[in-house]
Amino acid sequence: MTIKSRKAKMGLSDILLNENNRESFVDDCVKLIDKQVAAAPGLGGLALKAAYSTVKGIRADYCAQVVDQLLPEISSALDPIWTEAVNHGNPVEYLAQRKPIVADELLQISDKKAEKSTRAVVKGAYAKLRPSAKTYVEKGVPDLAEIINKYNNAG
Template structure:
């Protein structure tokens, strides 16, 4: 059973999506300086695409994102601590997650989405790496037996 199977079943999906959206909001709130302002402005623009757009996108991205990081999580399971392994492999985890968003944006028909992503993509890996511990915690919360 992969992460998508376990985390996106009917009983958990809405809660996982909500927790991921809250995690994103918390990550953005913690950013400071010009890059923080740029990220919050970009996020506000994406929220303005249509009501509920961010939860919709998160819901669409989670299955391929969980599939992308599942091998890393599985390695951690074999080692006895998948959270620590995901966090310790944050560069690899960020690359796996960004490969999903890169593909999604490349195929997007919304120019505001493409343009916003392209402007911020250069610094995205650092921000995703910083979010990996929080993402690992969300995953852990829903994979506990």
């Protein structure tokens, strides 16, 4: 079996939950979130920045902790799309073309997490941002695809 065929058979969970990749992947995702929030324009961007600042105020590593906790669910939810993307030859482009689908999958996970949260601050911040969240998540999908592909190629 060649390296390329082994990669095609590896699921997203094999790549992202691998102990050699996980911490770096989470760090890359947090950097992406920071970048997306910083670039958010207008009044909606101000609201997003304020809410993000509130959430980060809970704990400095709160976002990394949440990404890490959600990584198994994220990996499972995106695995079928990622497998299709790899089979089509250009996974980054494939996911970028399917931004709404990827965003919906990710938001379903965060919706469940927010719903289960016992922190009123988190629930409140999420409730304020949720109506515009899909737009922000969709904007980040191409960069997320690049990050995933980086770890896919490293494996």
